[in-house]
Amino acid sequence: MASKVQGSSSMKALVVEDNTVQRMVLSMKLRNFECEITHAMNGKEEVDLFLEGKKFDIIFCDKDMPIMTGPEAVVKIRAMGETDVKIVGMSADDDAMEVFISAGADVFVPKPINVQDLKSIIKEVINKKKNTMV
Template structure:
């Protein structure tokens, strides 16, 4: 544990202090996470049931990331996520039972940015946290020098992290925004799932991992809800491509 903490301290200095909300009813785990993450310079808030966690998540306090367990008393993680996504785009990393594909897929469908099966390695947790927060900080770190993108009725602004489709503002999660940005930067070119996984999720694509498919599906639904046409094409067996207007 000491070695992992030391390694992660070096990694975490790339960014300003991150504020993390942990919603999990496992007292032993949350105590350990609080101690571990705090020792690396993170600011950690703990809630041990879904209702309290949701109330804290929408309280107006700023959180860079939410670690959200699935099985909890009073309100499970899915209900928390559903209610949270109705008004907030705070990045969410779901903590799921190992091997439970249903929980993972459902969490992604409902707007989770990523998932991590329990039990997990602490260094992997930190890597996932850093990858998600890095995506969320695109505006603060690079927005000033990144140009706005406008392709096929889609307008994406890195500086404000906003997206409009046919002049209608879309509420995208951090991951959806990053995927769309990558596709727009490579418009009319195929982008493989492996590339999306590495550049957006910050991890190699695993066999049978449907994370990318679920995120793209959610993104498509939001675009089609206002544009009424498919702007993201599937390259079967390879990945995806953003179509340019003809």
């Protein structure tokens, strides 16, 4: 059982990344924020988790992956009516921000992800979660 901060429920994060090293690095950073982490290797696995009824507070989604890209998965997830989950698009590509935002992502961060960017995104989600629990 993951340790929880002052009785708050831990945040459920989905990391969608086909590169093992990048996935591990991001997961390590997320553990500092008490996140409960699930991994997916591509956009299809990401969409399948939602089809199985899984719920997440935040998704960190890479752009270029085999089988289904990040933006394709974002379009499908939003089409399922999943509007509460915060979706963060990630990529080192120059055009990635436009692609992710037009697909329905909330935020875009360039790779490698800066810890300060990560912290502010996580804080925003935690605050939103606290406000909806009241």
